[in-house]
Amino acid sequence: MKTTRNSVMKLFKDAKAIAIDGPAGSGKSTVSRLVAGRLGYVYIDTGAMYRALTLNVMRKSIPFSDRKTIIRMSSDMDIRLLPPQKGKTSIKVMLNGEDVTDEIRTMEVTVNVKYVCSIPEVRENLVALQRKMAQEADGSVMEGRDIGTVVLPNAKYKFYVDASFDERVERRLAELHAKGSPVSREEVVDDLKQRDHTDKTRRVGPLKKAGDAVFIDTTDLTIEQVVSEIVRHVRKK
Numbered sequence: 001m002k003t004t005r006n007s008v009m010k011l012f013k014d015a016k017a018i019a020i021d022g023p024a025g026s027g028k029s030t031v032s033r034l035v036a037g038r039l040g041y042v043y044i045d046t047g048a049m050y051r052a053l054t055l056n057v058m059r060k061s062i063p064f065s066d067r068k069t070i071i072r073m074s075s076d077m078d079i080r081l082l083p084p085q086k087g088k089t090s091i092k093v094m095l096n097g098e099d100v101t102d103e104i105r106t107m108e109v110t111v112n113v114k115y116v117c118s119i120p121e122v123r124e125n126l127v128a129l130q131r132k133m134a135q136e137a138d139g140s141v142m143e144g145r146d147i148g149t150v151v152l153p154n155a156k157y158k159f160y161v162d163a164s165f166d167e168r169v170e171r172r173l174a175e176l177h178a179k180g181s182p183v184s185r186e187e188v189v190d191d192l193k194q195r196d197h198t199d200k201t202r203r204v205g206p207l208k209k210a211g212d213a214v215f216i217d218t219t220d221l222t223i224e225q226v227v228s229e230i231v232r233h234v235r236k237k
Contacts, residue, residue, distance in 0.1 A: 016041065016139035018234065019147035019155040023207060024195050025168025026161045027218045027226060032143040033084075033091065034227045039234065042137035045081060045091055046144035046151070047113075049126050051104035052079050052095045054113045064115035071121040079129070107176065107183050111191060114198045123204050127151050145199050148210035157234050158213035161226065167219045168192060 018035065022028040029045060036043035053074055062069050082092040093101045103109070116122050130151050134140045142151065148158040163171075173188045199207035209215060214233055218226050 017134050017152050017155040018141045018157040018159070018230075019152050019210070019213070020141065020143040020159045020161060020230070021145055021147050021149070021207065021209065021213065022143075022161040023145075023168065023199060024192055025172045026163050027171065027223065028143045028161045030223055031161060031218075031226045031230065032141045034223065035230050035234075036141040038227060038231050039139060039141070041139035041141050042133070043081075043091060044130060044133050044137075044140055044142040045093075046126070046130055046142060046147065048081060048091070048093045048104060049079050049129070050113050050117050050122075051109050052093055052100055053077065053122065053126070054109050054116050055100055055104050056095060057116065058109070058112065064112065067119055067121075070116055070119060071125070074116070074119075074122040074125040081133075102179070105179065107181060107187070107191070111194075114195065118198070118202050118204070120204045127205075145207040146205035148213050149208060150205045153210075157230075158210050159216060159230055159233070160209040160213040161216045161218050163217065163219040165192070 018032075018039075018041065020028050020032045020035075029047070032045070033043045035041075053070070056073060056077055057064065057070055062073075064070070078094075078096050080094040082094060084091055090101060092099060093104060095104075127150065130142065134142055134152060142155075144151065148155060148160070169185065169188050169192055172192060173183070173185055176183045176188070196207075214230075216226060216229060221229075
């Protein structure tokens with residue numbers, strides 16, 4: 001049975017749901033994970049789900065133009081987001097029983113994820129799964145591009161984090177280099193420009209700030225400062 005917008009709003013009217021949106025490189029993933037840890041909530045990385053699907057498509061050599069197959073795959077595959085392992089900081093992403101945590105963060109996956117994100121039926125399938133995860137959690141922090149506007153439109157707490165373009169480039173470059181990727185700054189600049197354009201102009205679930213979201217510019221803030229600001233807002237309500 002399809003979940004309507006009204007039923008979603010009713011479902012999360014009193015839920016302890018935190019929606020954090022923002023562009024690539026804004027720091028939302030790290031911040032969301034730490035906020036969830038601070039509050040004892042479940043962290044739901046929606047971007048990891050689209051990346052896992054993209055990886056699955058690439059592995060099976062399915063053309064990104066084959067929308068029918070990709071849509072079917074998005075409803076059939078098993079994606080699980082598990083808590084970080086001991087000594088690790090990032091969540092564990094399982095795709096059909098296999099740990100793909102590191103593989104979904106490669107540049108190859110990054111440049112192709114836009115193709116699956118732009119398919120309305122794929123987004124519908126994954127949004128349903130994301131809502132189910134939030135419904136089952138006793139408090140959740142969900143991050144992405146359209147969480148506060150589409151996925152959880154009535155989340156109790158909404159935040160939109162952003163940073164200057166140059167700062168976002170440097171963060172992304174540092175992240176990739178730390179993982180051993182030889183990517184150049186020019187490649188990261190081109191990728192972020194393309195991702196920003198795709199995220200903001202796609203017809204379904206575009207990146208934008210929800211009208212009732214708290215805006216946080218992270219350019220000159222430390223991760224701890226951003227986390228503390230969000231936790232402060234949540235605890236004062």
